[in-house]
Amino acid sequence: MSKIMRYSRDYKKKDTIITVKNVKIGGKFFAIAAGPCAVENRDQYFETAIAVKKSGANLIRGSAYKPRTSPYSFQGLGQEALTIIRDLGEELKIPTITEVMDPRDVKTTSQHADILQVGARNMQNFELLKELAKINNPIILKRGMSATIEEWLNSAEYLMTEGNENIILCERGIRTFETITRNTLDLSIIPLIKMRTHLPIIVDPSHATGNRELITPACKAAIASNSDGLIIEVHQNPEVAMSDGPQSLDIAQFSELINQIKPILEVERKIITGTTLNLSEIRHQISCVDEDIIDLLATRMSLVPSLIEFKRENQIPIYQPEREKEILTKYANLAQKYTLNPALVQKIFDLIITEMRELQKKERV
Template sequence: MIIHVKQDAKEQEIQELTTNIKEAGFEVHRSDGRNRTIIGLIGDTSKITENDMKRFQVVEDAHRISAPYKKANRHFHEDDSIIDIDGVKVGAENFMVCAGPCSVENEEDTVALAKRLKAAGANTLRGGAFKPRTSPYAFQGLGVEGLRILQTAKKETGLPVVSELMSTDYLDEFVEMVDVIQVGARNMQNFDLLKAIGKTNKPVLLKRGMSATMKEWLMSAEYVMAGGNENVIFCERGIRTFETATRNTLDLQTVPVIQKESHLPIVIDPSHAAGIRHIIPSMAKAAVMSGANGLQIEVHQDPENAWSDGQQCLTPDEFDELMTTINMLLEIEKKTTGMEAIVQK
């Protein structure tokens, strides 16, 4: 971290500041320019922030040089991480295609849909059992029964399942019953939840908070990884902006930025970003060419009768059609969904 000392600082104030910094465990590199003194902190700055330095009156400004994340940082882990989801690989040239309904509604439909999705090329199945709804009066999901249905769908198709965990109260059930724990946008900075998941070894799909910076997102991954669980997959699902024509603004620039900063894979969820059906296919295709490591797409056999988010679900036919183009693009990108392996299961 580099500290700019105020121009009118007295020598004694600078001395006190450097003493303070040394007591906090850092070495100090001081450089006196003609008008101004600059102080460099040497040591592990991941536990302090720029603000920790700005509390000193003599400090004009502070700029971090090394990133505050270590385990998520590509600097210390040059190769792409590949996350293993019960046999399905995500990361590097391995592409995730995660599809399924917003909410799990019943066993028959879920199993039938899972079969269709697998046939179309999905390699993982998503389905909500616990739903974060803005209104306390809205349908809140089937709960553990939903997880059980997902297990059945997995048994029938071999597709690993992804579902959202909203509270540590159900962590044990999730560890037992799902293959990927999804952390929703609203819980990206639910630090107690992240810590608890960090103590398991279950793969995590970490959605970006609606107004989270990429740096904060990386720090939330760091929370999980600091606990020992390094199986984190980022998932961009749109950020909140002033634009109201779409539900959120899909930020595909995250893909190259996150991939430069981190070795972890990043997948794109165009369904929640758009919130409108007709936008989803073009954004899914764009996501592949942005270099993303996967997609998460909502599909429902009958969107007009979906219990939640029907306006943003593709039909199975639309998904089929989309996958035809996706597969052409994956060839250009030299990526694979590894469907051959799954189909043989």
């Protein structure tokens, strides 16, 4: 097909970074979603949410509607749960995630939760996807149990047809002959996904493995595979959970998981927003950003010899006051778009440009 797909890098080169409340997802920004499988009642949901937020989660999951294999299993609290989710989102000022299964529920759900989730069983429920394309909330699109990458990205395209670019892919394991884990977590495709699409991709180790004991190493592997986030089932008392108990962590286990993954997050230079960090964590994240700034400065300076050569051959003077002024104005405008102080940006680039001009003079000799 010659049509350029909206999910593709041909359509948008840079990583999509999604902002929801004070949390960012994509690029350098890593998401840690946690919470119960289902919202069972107000206390259970609030208690779990407060605890996982304290441990380091920056998104809260919890379903009002549950897709269940058997019609006789607990199907979720429905509208009652939506109200609880909305209240929590407002009280804790943390973004909430909830699943939607029926096109008729899309609008109401989008008014109660921040991020909507499409489950694996609904990845090709095209009528649901078309309805979701009409709203603007970020959407998590789980991979179908036997969906190819091609099919998955096409389903993302359904969500984007009316302009919403805030789509988050979620790998949650595929069906294979190996049944010792509930599904087979397919991490090798993450770098392939990144080549093809600008959309962020997160990993769900709870549904992938179906086994509490396998979640920590799966999370570490997911981070090391360059994913953009995790979504983990946590229940204050997994023994009595109304669904997915065996794969849910309790609150202490979740806290320990966060400790285990932090060093890998540091290695991968990921930044976690919207959560309370301690001073040394904040300093580390700052220094990660600083190092990247310095790296880019070095890249900029490395272009000096090419500049010299070009200007010499084309007999262009090193100092071009008009050009420099033009650049500074342009960056001041850009700064405003990013809500940065334009004066600061102008001062910094004045220094950079001056340095680069001096280098050209020195090396030209």
